[in-house]
Amino acid sequence: MLNIAKLIFVKVMVQQNKNISFSLITNDEQYDEYCELLWDLERQKDESNSDLIDHLDFLITKYESKGQKEEIIFEPVTYLKELMDRHRFSLRKAGEFSGVGYGVINKILNRQINISDKNAVKFGKAFGVDPNVFLKLSSDRIKELENRLIK
The missing domain is CATH 1.10.260.40 (lambda repressor-like DNA-binding domains)
Incomplete structure (x- = not known):
C-alpha cells in the first residue's frame, strides 16, 4: 500500500517546483507507489509535471519490460x-x-x-x-x- 505521507510529500514538492529524485524500481511495492503517483500526476493535467511524468513512466516501463523478479539492466x-x-x-x-x-x-x-x-x-x-x-x-x-x- 502506498505510504500516504510519502505521496503528500511528493505532491508538495511538485507544487513548489522542487527537484525530486526517483530511483530504479526494484520491487513490487515501489512499482505500485510509482504507478499510483504517476496516475495522480496525470490526472492533474499540469504541464509543469511533464518531465516528472516522463521519468516515472520510463522507470515503470523499464520495470515492466524486465519482469518483476529479474535484475533490472539499465544503460x-x-x-x-x-x-x-x-x-x-x-x-x-x-x-x-x-x-x-x-x-x-x-x-x-x-x-x-x-x-x-x-x-x-x-x-x-x-x-x-x-x-x-x-x-x-x-x-x-x-x-x-x-x-x-x-x-
Whole structure:
C-alpha cells in the first residue's frame, strides 16, 4: 500500500517546483507507489509535471519490460542521451545545464569514458533524477553503498 505521507510529500514538492529524485524500481511495492503517483500526476493535467511524468513512466516501463523478479539492466549512457533529447540539448547546452564539460559529455556519449560518480551527481541534480541511474550498479550494490553512508 502506498505510504500516504510519502505521496503528500511528493505532491508538495511538485507544487513548489522542487527537484525530486526517483530511483530504479526494484520491487513490487515501489512499482505500485510509482504507478499510483504517476496516475495522480496525470490526472492533474499540469504541464509543469511533464518531465516528472516522463521519468516515472520510463522507470515503470523499464520495470515492466524486465519482469518483476529479474535484475533490472539499465544503460546509463542511453538514458543520458534520452534526457538530452527530451530537453532538446546540444552537447554545449547539456554541459552548461549540468556543469559537466561538453567534451566530457561527448566522450561519455561515444563510450570513450564512463560516467564518474561526480558527474553522475551533477547529471542527477541537473535533470532531477537519482544519480544512481547513471552508474552501472546493481540494486544490491546501491543498497550496500547507501548503508555505508548511513553508518
